[in-house]
Amino acid sequence: xxxxxxxxxxxxxxxxxxxxxxxxxxxxxxxxxxxxxxxxxxxxxxxxxxxxxxxxxxxxxxxxxxxxxxxxxxxxxxxxxxxxxxxxxxxxxxxxxxxxxxxxxxxxxxxxxxxxxxxxxxxxxxxxxxxxxxxxxxxxxxxxxxxxxxxxxxxxxxxxxxxxxxxxxxxxxxxxxxxxxxxxxxxxxxxxxxxxxxxxxxxxxxxxxxxxxxxxxxxxxxxxxxxxxxxxxxxxxxxxxxxxxxxxxxxxxxxxxxxxxxxxxxxxxxxxxxxxxxxxxxx
Numbered sequence: 001x002x003x004x005x006x007x008x009x010x011x012x013x014x015x016x017x018x019x020x021x022x023x024x025x026x027x028x029x030x031x032x033x034x035x036x037x038x039x040x041x042x043x044x045x046x047x048x049x050x051x052x053x054x055x056x057x058x059x060x061x062x063x064x065x066x067x068x069x070x071x072x073x074x075x076x077x078x079x080x081x082x083x084x085x086x087x088x089x090x091x092x093x094x095x096x097x098x099x100x101x102x103x104x105x106x107x108x109x110x111x112x113x114x115x116x117x118x119x120x121x122x123x124x125x126x127x128x129x130x131x132x133x134x135x136x137x138x139x140x141x142x143x144x145x146x147x148x149x150x151x152x153x154x155x156x157x158x159x160x161x162x163x164x165x166x167x168x169x170x171x172x173x174x175x176x177x178x179x180x181x182x183x184x185x186x187x188x189x190x191x192x193x194x195x196x197x198x199x200x201x202x203x204x205x206x207x208x209x210x211x212x213x214x215x216x217x218x219x220x221x222x223x224x225x226x227x228x229x230x231x232x233x234x235x236x237x238x239x240x241x242x243x244x245x246x247x248x249x250x251x252x253x254x255x256x257x258x259x260x261x262x263x264x265x266x267x268x269x270x271x272x273x274x275x276x277x278x279x280x281x282x283x
Contacts, residue, residue, distance in 0.1 A: 003070050006078045006100035006130035007168060010201055012044050013224055018276045019215070022046035022203075023268050024082060024229035026053045028065050029257050030236060033264030038075045040265070041272040046100070046225065048080035051089045059096035067097060080132070082227065090120045094129050102171070106134040110157060117165040125166070132225075135161050136173030138205050155193040162199050169225060171203040176210065184209050188217060195221035203227065212274035228271055232264050239263035 013020050021038075025031045025047055038045040049062055057065075066079050081093035081101040090101045103120035105113035117133040124131045136153030153172040162170060172194055175185040184206060195202065201224040207215060208230040215226055239260040243250050250256060 001070060001074055001076055003067055003079050003097070003099050004076050005128060006046070006080065006132075009044055009046065009076060009078045010169070010224060012076065014201075017219075018043065019219055019223065020044065020046055020225045021207075021268070021272050021275060022048050022080060022082075022225050022227045023232055023271075024053070024227070025049050025062075025066075026056060026233070028069075029261045030232065030264050031062075031066055032069060033236075033261040034232070034268050035069060035073055035075070035077065036261070036265040037268030037272055038077065039073050040269050041276075042075070043272050043276065044076040045272065046078045046080050048082040048227070050082040051084060059092045059098075063093075063096040063098055078130075082229075084120070087116070087119055087123070090124060090131075094124050094127050098129065100130040100132065102132040102134070104134050104171075106137045106151075106171075106173070110161075114161060114164050117161075117167060121166040130168040131166075132169040132171055132203055133161070133165050133167035134171035134173075134203075134205075138171075138173045138176060152187070152190060153194055155190075155197055158194055159197045159199060167200060169201050169203050170198060171205055174204075176204060176206040186210060186214050188214075188221070191218060191221045191223070198222055201225065207271075212271075212277070215275045216277060226275060228268075231267050231271065235263040235267040236260045 009020060023034045025034060031047055034047050047066055054062060063079060070077050078099045081098050083104045084090045084102050085104055090103055093101050101124055103117050105116040121131045135157060137151040151173060174191045175187045177184050202222045203225040204223050205227045207226045207228040240256055243256045243259060
């Protein structure tokens with residue numbers, strides 16, 4: 001199936017009352033492992049990559065290989081740019097064929113965040129590409145970036161921000177953190193306040209460290225996209241490490257990478273089913 005727009009994927013999710021897992025990839029093996037998980041679960045989902053990981057292969061390569069691989073599945077996928085910090089990130093992703101992008105101006109003052117996000121929306125929407133923006137800084141380690149900021153999303157700013165930027169989804173800060181170094185302190189009551197005024201679906205970053213039941217509880221507050229990266233990366237690395245520990249002379253790279261791919265599939269499948277525990281497959 002061809003890659004589809006995030007907006008269309010969200011319509012499927014709303015129709016079936018499910019949450020959309022968004023799993024971060026780095027290379028082809030991870031991408032295929034993620035697709036295998038969605039296919040086994042019978043659930044639509046999102047493959048995403050941040051600029052810090054795009055540097056391994058480049059935007060065009062990741063877009064083309066993901067597009068080609070998606071044709072072998074009946075499950076609908078979107079290809080999303082995670083944490084684009086600059087308009088150039090957005091521009092390259094859109095022109096390469098990504099079907100959704102994120103512009104992350106959360107560390108900027110409110111008006112500057114609006115300006116940057118609006119510019120990204122104006123560009124991406126010309127190509128029919130959805131845009132995720134972020135309001136409220138999120139602590140933790142995201143690849144090579146470490147953020148000490150921890151500014152919960154201000155509910156009083158949400159409606160204005162969404163209206164002025166024209167964003168399609170909004171990533172919020174409710175005690176979630178990036179990476180696994182810190183324990184998240186999720187405030188569902190704060191999420192409820194945001195949900196009351198948010199005119200667009202909400203996005204959770206830092207899903208790896210959050211209990212499954214907490215993630216499921218967020219569904220009633222408009223949370224529809226859940227980002228998970230660290231859990232999959234750790235599974236990939238551990239699978240390779242295990243092969244080396246078992247045999248220091250291991251040289252069958254194809255076999256090692258298949259083990260890593262399967263490890264990613266197992267984690268992604270379990271996470272997909274856990275956040276939609278009461279739901280049946282939809283595709």
